[in-house]
Amino acid sequence: MLLVRPDRKQYEQTQRFLNKTFKQKFESVLPKIYCNDRFRDSHLVAVEYDKIIGAVANIPIDWRIDDMIIHGAGIGMVATHPRYRGRGVMKSLLDQAIERCKQDGTQVVFLSGYLDRYKRFGFYPSGIENLYTLRADKGCVDKAQDYTFELLKGERKEIETLRSIYEQQAVRWERKDFFDTLCTWKSKAYIVKKSGHVLGYLVKNRYGADISEIVVPTQELVATTTAWIIRNNKDSVKVCVSPYDMHANEELILHSENYCQINAENWLILDYTGVIETLLRAKVKRQKVVSGRAVLQIDDAKYLISVDGDNVDVTQSDGQADIALTKEQATRLLFGPKIVACENSWLDTILPLPIYIPSIDMV
Numbered sequence: 139m140l141l142v143r144p145d146r147k148q149y150e151q152t153q154r155f156l157n158k159t160f161k162q163k164f165e166s167v168l169p170k171i172y173c174n175d176r177f178r179d180s181h182l183v184a185v186e187y188d189k190i191i192g193a194v195a196n197i198p199i200d201w202r203i204d205d206m207i208i209h210g211a212g213i214g215m216v217a218t219h220p221r222y223r224g225r226g227v228m229k230s231l232l233d234q235a236i237e238r239c240k241q242d243g244t245q246v247v248f249l250s251g252y253l254d255r256y257k258r259f260g261f262y263p264s265g266i267e268n269l270y271t272l273r274a275d276k277g278c279v280d281k282a283q284d285y286t287f288e289l290l291k292g293e294r295k296e297i298e299t300l301r302s303i304y305e306q307q308a309v310r311w312e313r314k315d316f317f318d319t320l321c322t323w324k325s326k327a328y329i330v331k332k333s334g335h336v337l338g339y340l341v342k343n344r345y346g347a348d349i350s351e352i353v354v355p356t357q358e359l360v361a362t363t364t365a366w367i368i369r370n371n372k373d374s375v376k377v378c379v380s381p382y383d384m385h386a387n388e389e390l391i392l393h394s395e396n397y398c399q400i401n402a403e404n405w406l407i408l409d410y411t412g413v414i415e416t417l418l419r420a421k422v423k424r425q426k427v428v429s430g431r432a433v434l435q436i437d438d439a440k441y442l443i444s445v446d447g448d449n450v451d452v453t454q455s456d457g458q459a460d461i462a463l464t465k466e467q468a469t470r471l472l473f474g475p476k477i478v479a480c481e482n483s484w485l486d487t488i489l490p491l492p493i494y495i496p497s498i499d500m501v
């Protein structure tokens with residue numbers, strides 16, 4: 139068995155192999171990856187006697203946080219031909235894909251799928267998504283007819299308008315092809331207009347929350363969701379919101395029927411120093427954080443984390459550990475919903491440091 143980056147012919151075979159394995163048409167389910175061969179080199183295939191017997195994709199995607207970047211990658215399309223299963227093909231492919239991520243300087247890797255299958259590779263549930271259930275707001279019902287929702291079909295001018303609205307967000311994943319991303323996983327994007335003027339857009343998700351992304355001015359959120367509920371003859375709507383969109387959270391928490399915080403995806407953190415430092419800087423910028431320092435041990439590595447006013451520093455350390463965690467504990471506790479307290483009281487005040495990825499940015 140050979141593990142190779144597919145050439146053009148092998149890539150076509152790979153796409154047929156993936157469509158057959160997952161009973162999907164990836165050209166329409168994941169157009170952001172399969173509408174051209176831009177990501178051919180991000181695939182790794184197992185070949186035996188000129189036949190594709192396994193595949194995996196690691197798709198690079200950057201996460202922009204203020205003026206900082208975390209280099210990410212999504213792993214997907216993990217598949218082995220039925221006749222070759224149970225022989226370690228998936229293990230070889232994933233090991234090599236992760237090795238490639240390390241060499242590329244990828245800092246975080248995410249994937250969906252059964253935890254049992256992937257935790258042996260270091261992936262654990264984490265990430266934070268805020269989910270609100272909203273009903274029609276009485277105060278907005280009368281104005282609902284002012285709001286319209288037009289299916290985004292791919293007109294360049296409208297896409298560019300919405301893209302520039304999305305890009306004003308301080309925390310966002312880099313979308314190489316904005317329209318195709320909005321259509322990922324059979325989602326549909328709608329342009330939101332008020333009295334004919336574009337406010338932004340929302341993404342209706344076929345699988346998870348009703349609205350997996352909504353980008354309109356904060357003061358229009360409740361009226362927009364009310365109009366959407368009325369237009370679609372629904373009782374209520376579930377809306378996903380980034381934990382970094384403070385204003386949206388402040389608004390929706392006051393208007394929601396109920397809300398919860400859930401984890402999103404399985405994550406492998408390859409660069410704890412860089413990821414903790416970036417997310418802590420983002421936190422310090424957004425809210426008051428108690429100054430302090432602690433040495434955090436994660437498996438065999440130790441990190442000195444310090445906050446002094448606005449200054450944040452994270453470095454590798456030889457010092458005595460204040461708290462020792464396994465990678466699994468660290469991934470869940472640092473970057474996911476804060477269900478349990480951290481044993482170190484100062485670290486507890488700075489957690490969580492949420493990782494957030496909208497469902498349409500996943501692979």
Ligand SMILES: CC(C)(COP(=O)(O)OP(=O)(O)OC[C@H]1O[C@@H](n2cnc3c(N)ncnc32)[C@H](O)[C@@H]1OP(=O)(O)O)[C@@H](O)C(=O)NCCC(=O)NCCS
Nearest residue numbers: 216217218223224225226227228229230250251252254255
């Ligand atoms: C899942 C799949 C890729 C596994 O491929 P494979 O080549 O048979 O896997 P491997 O032989 O490399 O297995 C590696 C290890 O994972 C374990 N494993 C394999 N499938 C597993 C499963 N479904 N649940 C838990 N562990 C599993 C194996 O027992 C093996 O463990 P070991 O290293 O202790 O022996 C294959 O069954 C497949 O293509 N399924 C259909 C597509 C799919 O569901 N892909 C995953 C999408 S998230």
